[in-house]
């Protein structure tokens with residue numbers, strides 16, 4: 001099989017450049033929101049939490065949709081890119097926390113800004129090249145995200161979380177199905193060919 005050259009911008013990377021998003025991953029969220037009714041109809045009262053948000057295309061996608069309405073809190077270990085946000089990251093309806101989503105103090109700071117109607121997480125560990133190690137780390141992050149769903153998500157709220165396939169993802173999906181009326185897995189077209197990431201979606205927190 002021919003090797004994929006990740007240094008060359010593909011269709012999604014070129015589209016992201018054209019539409020002024022810092023990362024091609026924005027189209028994964030676009031597909032997720034097209035496929036599932038993740039966002040509430042009334043964006044004025046909508047609150048979203050974006051975990052593992054840098055460089056910021058998912059956050060930017062939502063803030064462009066919000067047009068000043070709603071509220072978005074985002075968090076990442078590293079700062080967001082300011083290249084394409086045209087001031088949206090300075091808006092009153094946006095809060096960014098730079099820090100580790102797994103730390104109690106950060107969890108508390110983000111939880112007090114809720115409760116949220118939607119929790120999205122594209123958080124991923126820095127890959128080591130060892131698939132079992134990376135899968136375990138990704139699963140641990142997804143489990144942390146699920147704790148946010150338990151404590152910071154409003155009843156009826158939705159969630160989409162990235163996880164690397166392999167390991168005990170079945171147990172994670174089971175927990176999602178216990179917490180939400182519906183739990184599904186979905187791999188967007190915009191995922192890189194051969195990538196082993198997928199997204200678990202929880203709809204309508206019980």
Ligand SMILES: C[S@@+](CC[C@H](N)C(=O)[O-])C[C@H]1O[C@@H](n2cnc3c(N)ncnc32)[C@H](O)[C@@H]1O
Pocket residue numbers: 022023025026051052053054055056057058059075076077078099100101102122123124125126141
């Ligand atoms: C694939 S990127 C997210 C891309 C983002 N959705 C976008 O569209 O711009 C994954 C992010 O997860 C973040 N991350 C990994 N572990 C984290 C942790 N423990 N706390 C906060 N962020 C974390 C990384 O720093 C990285 O920026």
